[in-house]
Every structure is written in structure tokens, then in C-alpha cells.
Amino acid sequence: MKKRSLAILAGGMSLALLLSACGPASTPAASPSSEPAGETQQQTAEAEPVTITYCNFNASGGNEETLQRMYEAFHEEYPNITVEIETIAMDDYFTQMQTRVAGGTAPDCYELNIENFASYANKGVLAEITDVDLSSLDETALSAFNVDGKQYGLPGNFSNVVLVYNKDLFDQAGIDYPNEDWTQDDVQAAAEAIRALGDDIYGYYQPLTYNEFYKACAQFGGSLLNEDKTEFTINSPENVAAAQMMADRVLVSNVQPTDVQMGGMGDWDLFMSGRLGMIPTGIWAFQTFTDGCDFDWDITIEPGEVQKATHFFSNGLVINADSEHKDAAATWITWLASSPAAAEIRIEAGWDLPAVNDEETLASYLDITPPDNRQAVFDSLDYLVVPPVIEDYALMSDIIGQKLSAAANGSITVQEALDQAQSECEAQISLS
Structure with a gap:
């Protein structure tokens, strides 16, 4: 599994450089009403019941049930947080999100691919993610969604x-x-x-x-x-x-x-x-x-x-800068990106891979057949090309x-x- 870390390092650095180059050099403008997202997860767990909205495209076409299983596991751990999940087909997703963001009706948190992340971050429509435990996420995968030293997204997966x-x-x-x-x-x-x-x-x-x-x-x-x-x-x-x-x-x-x-x-x-x-x-x-x-x-x-x-593909999980429930949204996307339970469900479903640094969790992926040569998935990481x-x-x-x-x-x-x-x-x- 060491090869994977080296390969992701190369890929992640390239992504970070690309993202920093595709927008203004200044820090993304913040919404006047925005505050950094993320109290500690324990504080969120003890808070009053809250309902948040989450939009995604990656589960469409076969993994809607997998995402629902993830949510059910999350809700057992954080029963005060209800997540209303909306899955939209890729062909329509970014048109809808652009309209919603412009119209002030964007969900509390949502998914962005690498190609679109930078433009959203540079427009100031994303909340900075702070005060959450990111230690189980691959550092260089995190860097793909970092702009000018501030974290505006978490790597929800890689494939x-x-x-x-x-x-x-x-x-x-x-x-x-x-x-x-x-x-x-x-x-x-x-x-x-x-x-x-x-x-x-x-x-x-x-x-x-x-x-x-x-x-x-x-x-x-x-x-x-x-x-x-x-x-x-x-x-x-x-x-x-x-x-x-x-x-x-x-x-x-x-x-x-x-x-x-x-x-x-x-x-x-x-x-x-x-x-x-x-x-x-x-x-x-x-x-x-x-x-x-x-x-x-x-x-x-x-x-x-x-x-x-x-x-190389990775989708960022981001928070709406105008959300009234940033802390709950941060708890949800952090769990979705980094929790062992979410990682295991993702791997068992044969979806894509979690961007975690737990080599034992990733090693279990190799035991699933077919295909027999799953090692080729990790070996391929030596040859990544980003858009x-x-x-x-x-x-x-x-x-x-x-x-x-x-x-x-x-x-x-x-x-x-x-x-x-x-x-x-x-x-x-x-x-x-």
C-alpha cells in the first residue's frame, strides 16, 4: 500500500497546483453572512435536532441505496441530525446547482467534481471548513480542495x-x-x-x-x-x-x-x-x-x-456559505468522507474508494473478487492524469x-x- 501514498502525493500536488492556478490569487470572497463551518462533532451531537439538505450526483445510476445505508449508519451515531438527500443525474446536476446557487436556494451541503470546485470556491459561495477532525483523510487528497491555505471541501472519494x-x-x-x-x-x-x-x-x-x-x-x-x-x-x-x-x-x-x-x-x-x-x-x-x-x-x-x-477522479464535499446549519453540515460531510463505517460500506458496495489514509481499510478492497487483479487499481495510481x-x-x-x-x-x-x-x-x- 505504500505505492498508493506516493502516487496520491504526486496526483494531489498536481491537483492543488491546478486549482490554485485557475482563479484569482486572492482568498475567495466570503459571503457577508458566512462563518467557518464546524464545531466539534461532540458539540454537534449534543445539539438540538436539525434537518439539513444534501445534493449529490455520484450516487446516481446505481448507488442510491449505498448512500442511504451510509446515512442510516450516520443517523445512528448522530440522531439529532436528519439529512434530506437529493441525488441528481450527472447530466443535469451542474446546471441545477448553478441555478440554485445563483438564486440563493442551494442545499446546505453538496458535491462538486474537481473540474467545477475551483470556480465555486473562487466565487465565495462555499464555507471554509474548520475545527473538524481530518486526521483520517489523505493529506494530499485534502489539498485538492484547499485554496490559499483554507479548506473549502473534503475529498469524498477517489476513483x-x-x-x-x-x-x-x-x-x-x-x-x-x-x-x-x-x-x-x-x-x-x-x-x-x-x-x-x-x-x-x-x-x-x-x-x-x-x-x-x-x-x-x-x-x-x-x-x-x-x-x-x-x-x-x-x-x-x-x-x-x-x-x-x-x-x-x-x-x-x-x-x-x-x-x-x-x-x-x-x-x-x-x-x-x-x-x-x-x-x-x-x-x-x-x-x-x-x-x-x-x-x-x-x-x-x-x-x-x-x-x-x-x-483520476475525486469529488469534493462542500458547504453552502449561506447555510444556517453549517456545523451540522460539517459533521455530515466529515463523517461521509472519513468515517470507518462509511469507508467500509463504500468498499463493500464496489462503488469507488474512500480518500482515507487507513491502509488496513484499503487493503480489504483487494480481497474482493472479481476482478482478481485488483492490485492494478493501486498500481494505476502511478500514472494519474488530471484534467x-x-x-x-x-x-x-x-x-x-x-x-x-x-x-x-x-x-x-x-x-x-x-x-x-x-x-x-x-x-x-x-x-x-
Whole structure:
């Protein structure tokens, strides 16, 4: 487990630097009515009954019951605090939260992903979190939600992406299983061998979307911004090569199905049907695959090109600066992020991982099968890549995503797509 600490250190430091760079250098403006959140948890436990509201997106689509179990365990420990939980699908979540925050109707506490955290913190709509016990949380994960030395969020979880593969299809094709030494050339060769098994069998699935693109860029030695984040580098040769590889797998070799060939089926559904050889996807898929696959599957570190790179995700738990119940909110999110009970429930459910520093708690994760090679989850932490966070992150990702979609369906070339994305980002977004 020592490797994990070192890997998180590198990832956490990068996140902290990104967050500090994407907003004003000054301390975020505080709401006139805001006060730091957090009496001691014992004081909160002895307080009068209180009801708070909590919004999240991460439990949507399969973990609503897991979150409810966490709340029930919390409520046994803090019976005076009632939490009204609202889970909103990711597609609608940030639009709703933006409207609620602007309209003064935001919940007492809520969840933010890394990409959106900095803009909320720099607008002064989050309460500083103080006087709570954070000793069980990973220090560098905490730093991802710290701005100018003040804690405006707690890391509620962390997760990453691995390569999941269908062992049965590899056996049928007579080829070796993927391993940590694989490159994209190995992926392509295996995908072609599996594709040859049948007209409706495919080797690989990685959509040409923004999130997959910035990771592939890193694997090819590229990035979307220059080193000091003052210029866009969207159409660099490395990035073009990464996107071309992704597009060619659909349009040329067809080891990856087109949208028409998918017939409305989701990527996880295709894998669980037994007709997909490999898919890079998040560790939150494990329980779904365990329940839905009637074949043997396992995982390994996601292959790279000139270097390996894989996604790192963490969601911050934050408190509304205008909440009238900051202390109760602080008690809830601290428990949710750091308590052993919440960590055990999260791990047992196969959701994602708690950002705690208790190696014994995390070690229990390795005992759960499938997959057999869960160690790859921790080994992958040596190769984390974080999104290029800027204040206009949503606009940048939308522009790039739209151009990639056009390239994916063949209506424009990859070079044209990235040239257009470069020009539009330069015209619409200031990096100064």
C-alpha cells in the first residue's frame, strides 16, 4: 500500500497546483453572512435536532441505496441530525446547482467534481471548513480542495480507470491476456484478433469524447495547454496522433463499433453481452460487471503509448456559505468522507474508494473478487492524469467535445476538428 501514498502525493500536488492556478490569487470572497463551518462533532451531537439538505450526483445510476445505508449508519451515531438527500443525474446536476446557487436556494451541503470546485470556491459561495477532525483523510487528497491555505471541501472519494477485458474472448482468439507492459499497438493487435471472431463481436471501446481525448493526449506525450497554462495546444502533433488512433478504430479497422452498430446499446451493456473484448472504464463498474457478466473478466493497467496515463477522479464535499446549519453540515460531510463505517460500506458496495489514509481499510478492497487483479487499481495510481482545469473549463470541454464528435462520425477530419477547436478556444477563452 505504500505505492498508493506516493502516487496520491504526486496526483494531489498536481491537483492543488491546478486549482490554485485557475482563479484569482486572492482568498475567495466570503459571503457577508458566512462563518467557518464546524464545531466539534461532540458539540454537534449534543445539539438540538436539525434537518439539513444534501445534493449529490455520484450516487446516481446505481448507488442510491449505498448512500442511504451510509446515512442510516450516520443517523445512528448522530440522531439529532436528519439529512434530506437529493441525488441528481450527472447530466443535469451542474446546471441545477448553478441555478440554485445563483438564486440563493442551494442545499446546505453538496458535491462538486474537481473540474467545477475551483470556480465555486473562487466565487465565495462555499464555507471554509474548520475545527473538524481530518486526521483520517489523505493529506494530499485534502489539498485538492484547499485554496490559499483554507479548506473549502473534503475529498469524498477517489476513483480511477483501468482496462477491463473479457478473458473468454481472449481465449477464443488464442491470444495472451493484456498486462501492464502493453502499448496501444498491443491493444490494436488484440482488438483485431477479437474482431475477427464474428461480425457482431468487437475488440475495443473508447469513445472519442473530451474526457477520453485529454487522457489519450497524455499517453501520446501531449496536452491541451502548454506547461505554464498560458496557451492552448489542442492541435499539437501528439494530440492529433492520439485522436487519429481513436477515430481510426471506429472508421478504419472497425475494431470499435460505430453508433449505428451499437444500435442504442451502452458500452457497459455491450461488454456484459459478451461481445466486447476490452474497455477502459472506471472502477465503479466492478459491481455492475460482477452482477451482469456470465463470463470471466479481469483488469490491468490501462496501456499507454510514449507513456502511461489514466484518469483520476475525486469529488469534493462542500458547504453552502449561506447555510444556517453549517456545523451540522460539517459533521455530515466529515463523517461521509472519513468515517470507518462509511469507508467500509463504500468498499463493500464496489462503488469507488474512500480518500482515507487507513491502509488496513484499503487493503480489504483487494480481497474482493472479481476482478482478481485488483492490485492494478493501486498500481494505476502511478500514472494519474488530471484534467486541465481552467476557469472556463466547461466552455473549453464543450468546444473540444463538439469537434471530436464531428471527427468521430467522419464529417470532418481529425486535423480539421482539432484546428477548429484550437481556433475557437483561442477566440472565446482568455487564459491570462
